[in-house]
Amino acid sequence: MKFAYLIQSADNGRRMSSGVISVDPPPSLAELAAELVQRNRAEHSYYTGPRTCWVWAHDGQQSLTRLETGPDGAERFDL
Template identity: 40%
Template sequence: MPQYAYLITRTDPDTDEGRRVMSSGTKTLTDDQDPREFATARLAQNRAEHSYYTGPRRIAYWPHEPGTPLPRTAPANASHLDG
């Protein structure tokens, strides 16, 4: 089963770079689960969990090797979804 890492950030221009990250982590998907559907659901969950922030946000998601550390920024091969 593939594992994906994700990074959700604020995208409004008024937020300091150090305060942009809202959430990050990994998720093991089933073989038939679409990574874009996972990203869409995770972005909606983040919006509900952080309802105090109504501004724009972006999720970056990419295949992640289990057991390796998460990077602080999304790699160049990451897919992105705004929401």
């Protein structure tokens, strides 16, 4: 199953990363968000503050380039 995600800095909403990930079997969205944020912390160690991670099922059609927040139906996790 494919999921899209958007990770932002929680203090100012700056976009840090986004993408589509394929996972099988799908974990809970909370587990997936925690894994994505952990990876983001390793890749962006210059920022030590909290992050907001939006996760949602991806249909393969939606562009992620202009998202400023998760779309309707996305789960929000503050980590």
